[in-house]
Amino acid sequence: MAHLRRGLTGRLVAASCVLAVLLGSVFAVLLLAVSDQRDAAALSRRSQQVLTTANRMQALVLDVETGERGYLLTGDPRFLQPWSAARAQIPPVGVRLTDLIINPARERMAHQIIHSTRSYVRDYSVPLVALATRDPKAARSLSHTLEGKRRVDVIRAQIDRLSASARAATVARQERAAAAARRAEVASVVGMAGSVLLVALLAAYLTRSIVRPVRRAATMAGELAAGDLSARLPETGAGEIRTLEHSFNTMGESLERNRDELAKLVEEQTALRRLSTLVARAVPPATTFATVTEEIGELFEADGTAMVRYEADGTATAVALWGQRDSSLPEVGSRAELGERTVPAQVRRTGRHARLDSYAGSRDKDRGPRELGVRSAVAAPIEVQGRLWGALTAFSTKERPLPRDAEARFADFTEVVALAIANAQARSELAASRARVVAATDRARRRIERDLHDGAQQRLVSLLLDLRGIEADIPDDQVRADVAEVATGLTDAVEELREMARGIHPAILSEAGLGPALKALARRSAVPVELGLGVKTRLPQPIEVAAYYVVAEALTNAAKHAQASHVEVTTSERDGRVCVDVEDDGVGGASFGDGSGLVGLTDRVEALGGVLKVTSPTGRGTRIHAELPVGSGQATS
Template identity: 55%
Template sequence: MTGIAKLLEPHVQPVSLLTLYLLVVLLIAVVWGTALAVVTSVLSVAVYVTLFVDPAFALPIADTQTAVALGVFLITAVVVGTLASRLQRAAQTAERLTEEQSALRRVATLVAKAGPPSAVFQAVTSEVGKLYDADLARMERYETDGTVTGVAAFSRVPVHLAVGQRFALDGLSVAREVRETGRPVRLETFRGAEGAIAREARGLGIRSSVGCPILVAGRVWGVIAASTKSDQPFPPNTETRLASFTELVATAIGNAESRAELRASRARIVATADRTRRRIERDLHDGAQQRLVSLALQVRAVQALVPRELGEAAQELENIASGLSAALDELRETARGIHPAILAEGGLVPALKALARRSPYPVQLTVRANGRLPEPIEIGAYYVVAEALTNAAKHARASSVTVVVEARDDALHVAVEDDGDGGADFTAGTGLTGIRDRVEALGGRVSLHSPPADGTRLEADLPFAQQTTSAAG
């Protein structure tokens, strides 16, 4: 800057050269702050007086110009530096808020898509760790026995208390403080503290931590904590701002619990309906069917005693016996439709074979499942196949059907495909709607591919784990 001023000295008034130094002060105030700008102001005035003030007038002019210039420069440095500092802080705050809002939107989108809670846990923990530049962030769930279980983690350092591990709250930790107070917590140091979490923090070089409770239905479900190795603690109110993320976690947990309760409720309804079907079938078999069989036998016995000359009476008895046999057959078919006894007694394989034999068209049946399956799975698979075969006969005018039932690692897969007219639809008011409700009530998935004039393929997956969980509950 002094070189430029020397070049301009022959063409401008010396006092105008101060403007160049003032520009330097402004630039330094904006970029490096007030303190360095003040130092630059003093140096600029000193250089100006030394190099550009005529020695003949040095004393009177220098005193006046130096004082004025120095005052202007110092005021400019302080004002501009202060304003620049405020603007920088405002810009940093705005940037941080923008990043925070973006992170919240990403998590909210995942929650809205009804993602599994474990995915939401990990997403929130990672977002918190990155957003606040933490060395370690962890989400933990409180257990009824006073311990906590890690459910998600973000780390730039190697950790020992891993996800899925349960540990006691026997020393200083954010988790313990949050559980005791139910409020956001900030810990400035772990020096001299005991407990597994505190020991890990010291071993990792963690200096401070913040945490916020996760409240679900008014209870403290868990905690999310962030930790740093830096000498600089987290910005003020960081632990409070974490509440925006914990609210999304609580929403995801609440939604998952509601969905689980809904599935359990639907499963109970289906199970109750199946028990009612079995009871009706049993009552029909043990009551009305047995009564009809007995009456038919009595009629046959009486018919054998009728003399030949009473041929008209004998014919009437024959008609009655035939009517009883027909009614008995119809009652057996009705009972089989309500709930097939062969399914309860022999299991899925013989029940499906019986369905295939009664079909009016060829059925290629393949079953890959060993032994008995959970009862809800067997009943669900049976009715999927039964409904598909019924639709193929009544609506699709199919000439053949292929049925594949396969037990996989986590579910029973059922696929029924026909060569009929196609055009089947879950919303058409057929029994397919009931099949979809039954499968979804068991925690499964059902799909239908039925283009017009190109056959129909119905597939269902019935998870074993869902039935195990329901039984355990």
């Protein structure tokens, strides 16, 4: 047997080593060929980039030459615009050209090109344009023309030399890569033939010595997979095969023992996944509580489950119940005494899991479980942010008690409950905080608008009236004209201040409502606006303010960023919600990035219990849709 094991293992190792060496050699040659191909491809890409950048440099030089010649011939300053743009782009293109070149010789060529180009622009083009500005006739002289042509021809020749050198390097590298590829093809053919022969010999040996015994083991594995965990394999093989047969038999026994435990674990994880999905969807806590009690009852085959919340006066409130129902069982929402020996009372005293397998000898305060026929009960604490919130309990009326580890396995479910409670509290606190911030912001806006209107604006109007009076009394026409100019500037300042005050918190919004305010906003918009006002009545002030700023921000974005030519604004009211839609035909691409006004709008809308959606595909315009519940606005105000 030892000889067989040694021969089987030794032959497999020897064959594997030979095959590994053969395949390793083939792959080494292939890797070298791939490396050469990759290097050739990289060099080709770099050379292409060098050629592209050199051509770009040549095009910029031609733009400079064209611009200056156009200016010399016509004197039209518009020819200097492409001339200036080309001058500005030459330095970064030169830097990119030198960054792309790694060959010292071609790097010197690139520096020559950059030097010649800079010299052409600095020593010829710029002075020539300046001369043309002062003396156009002198700038059109033959000597200047020939000098410009000579310089441009030098630059073109330098670029041609650099391009030829880059192309030659690419061709040479591709030829080396092709030779390596041919070597790799020969090595692949030889390696494939040798590998096929060696694998065929090894396969014949494995079939005779290993495959046939393993096939019998596979038959047993199929029986195990089909659910027949009583199947066993005769341990008649030799060496490693016999060990395999023994291992299969051991595996069958282990599977048979653990089948029930695995099924229970799967059911438990499935239940937890369903509960986690409910929490992630932010369903009401009551729904999560009811689902948890139901999942616990079915999972542990309990007769009833309950979730209670501890109150400050020592009682407990039932927040969810499942299972056995009769007149003795409390209703959801009712309060009851905890008793002394009940598992919820033990959890409240200790803050830990509790279990009771018999209520025999319980006092009158514990008559509730006895009346229900409870024989065993377990409970686990529910802690929210480090504070004992309540308990999750399950009970059985059967002779067989609940599983011994039931209370410990409750831990995952109580964590889900605690997470649902914490999330609900956090959402409530976040909504309240947003509402306070929005209200404070609106108060600050109204105060600033009022201060500007009653303070600085009135003061400027008074000064303007005084200045107009002084203007009328001045006999000197020149002085009166100067004073009139100052008065006109002061009038413009008053108008700008009035527009600024309207933008902070327009008075028409408070006095006339959302419809007139949107009409005024549309009249001042730089982009044509088509209004469709479906809301005719006054809304709560926070709702009107939020809707106004949604439209204002959307119109600002359409004018400044979207390049829109038309905007449609629509308001409507249905099912107790006000809907505001703003759609433009601009470039799209709006997002909630840093500094975007959409972030503040989202906070304002969601603080009122509403929803803000932005649809802005690139090139197809932007649509902002806001829904605001009228009831929340009333409550907030």
